Amino acid sequence: MKSFKSSTFLFLLFQAIILINHQVRSDDEDNLLQGMNKYRASLNLTALTKNDNAACLAEQIADQYKDQPCTNTTGSNTVPGTENNFASYPEFLSHCHLNITNTRDGQIMPACVPDLDPSLVLMNFTKSQYSGNLNDSTYSGAGIASEGNWIVVVLTTNSSSGSFETYEGSTGFIYSPNKLYHFIMFLLACVFLL
Numbered sequence: 001m002k003s004f005k006s007s008t009f010l011f012l013l014f015q016a017i018i019l020i021n022h023q024v025r026s027d028d029e030d031n032l033l034q035g036m037n038k039y040r041a042s043l044n045l046t047a048l049t050k051n052d053n054a055a056c057l058a059e060q061i062a063d064q065y066k067d068q069p070c071t072n073t074t075g076s077n078t079v080p081g082t083e084n085n086f087a088s089y090p091e092f093l094s095h096c097h098l099n100i101t102n103t104r105d106g107q108i109m110p111a112c113v114p115d116l117d118p119s120l121v122l123m124n125f126t127k128s129q130y131s132g133n134l135n136d137s138t139y140s141g142a143g144i145a146s147e148g149n150w151i152v153v154v155l156t157t158n159s160s161s162g163s164f165e166t167y168e169g170s171t172g173f174i175y176s177p178n179k180l181y182h183f184i185m186f187l188l189a190c191v192f193l194l
């Protein structure tokens with residue numbers, strides 16, 4: 001009985017740590033989405049809706065950048081046309097169950113901001129070369145992910161060439177932070193019911 005209790009406690013602690021980590025990280029992302037949508041509202045454009053499939057791709061890209069330092073030639077300071085082209089891009093797509101045919105019109109926008117300072121992050125999107133994408137009515141959705149000092153926004157469209165629909169109807173369980181969150185809540189509920 002005693003060992004059961006301590007293992008239950010460790011399990012709860014572990015889940016709580018995951019939960020807290022998740023909350024902190026998704027705050028950065030939610031703030032940015034809200035800020036971008038205020039910017040769009042000021043231009044009379046529709047709000048970008050959250051797209052989990054695009055967020056999965058954003059996570060893959062952020063993971064590639066996370067160890068690079070911020071300089072005046074990285075992120076939103078990149079000279080257009082000189083962005084990184086990832087050799088493993090097809091693998092990122094297949095990891096997220098995405099097809100090149102319906103992600104072609106998407107827009108990938110990485111930014112590097114020390115400690116992801118919220119107002120600097122927002123300005124890196126609304127006051128940089130990226131503003132030309134944010135003020136474009138073509139885009140209707142966004143997936144956001146962050147790693148270290150890097151935050152990546154992937155814009156989606158409502159057309160078939162930018163819908164980011166997965167070929168299996170879903171990105172699968174573990175790729176979606178929202179689903180992961182609900183799964184953890186479900187696990188916690190199970191533990192309390194024991």
Ligand SMILES: *[C@@H]1O[C@H](CO)[C@@H](O)[C@H](O)[C@H]1NC(C)=O
Binds near residue numbers: 043
């Ligand atoms: C947005 O719409 C309002 C009301 O229709 C109009 O007064 C305003 O000038 C528009 N702003 C822009 C940036 O188009």
Ligand SMILES: *[C@@H]1O[C@H](CO)[C@@H](O)[C@H](O)[C@H]1NC(C)=O
Binds near residue numbers: 072
């Ligand atoms: C970037 O920074 C380097 C050194 O810090 C400087 O020499 C260069 O002029 C800067 N470039 C731009 C585009 O600001």
Ligand SMILES: *[C@@H]1O[C@H](CO)[C@@H](O)[C@H](O)[C@H]1NC(C)=O
Binds near residue numbers: 099100101167
């Ligand atoms: C991607 O889409 C194309 C055209 O719709 C289709 O031929 C191809 O089989 C799809 N690939 C995957 C992995 O679903």
Ligand SMILES: *[C@@H]1O[C@H](CO)[C@@H](O)[C@H](O)[C@H]1NC(C)=O
Binds near residue numbers: 070112114120123124
């Ligand atoms: C983007 O963030 C950097 C910090 O990495 C900051 O120095 C720069 O001013 C920001 N760019 C814009 C356009 O706000």
Ligand SMILES: *[C@@H]1O[C@H](CO)[C@@H](O)[C@H](O)[C@H]1NC(C)=O
Binds near residue numbers: 043131132133135
């Ligand atoms: C969108 O932004 C681009 C680049 O900043 C600018 O040239 C263009 O005039 C803007 N369009 C609208 C509708 O605000």
Ligand SMILES: *[C@@H]1O[C@H](CO)[C@@H](O)[C@H](O)[C@H]1NC(C)=O
Binds near residue numbers: 137158
């Ligand atoms: C895109 O589709 C979503 C959901 O179907 C809808 O809410 C939104 O208004 C559409 N946006 C545009 C720009 O068509």
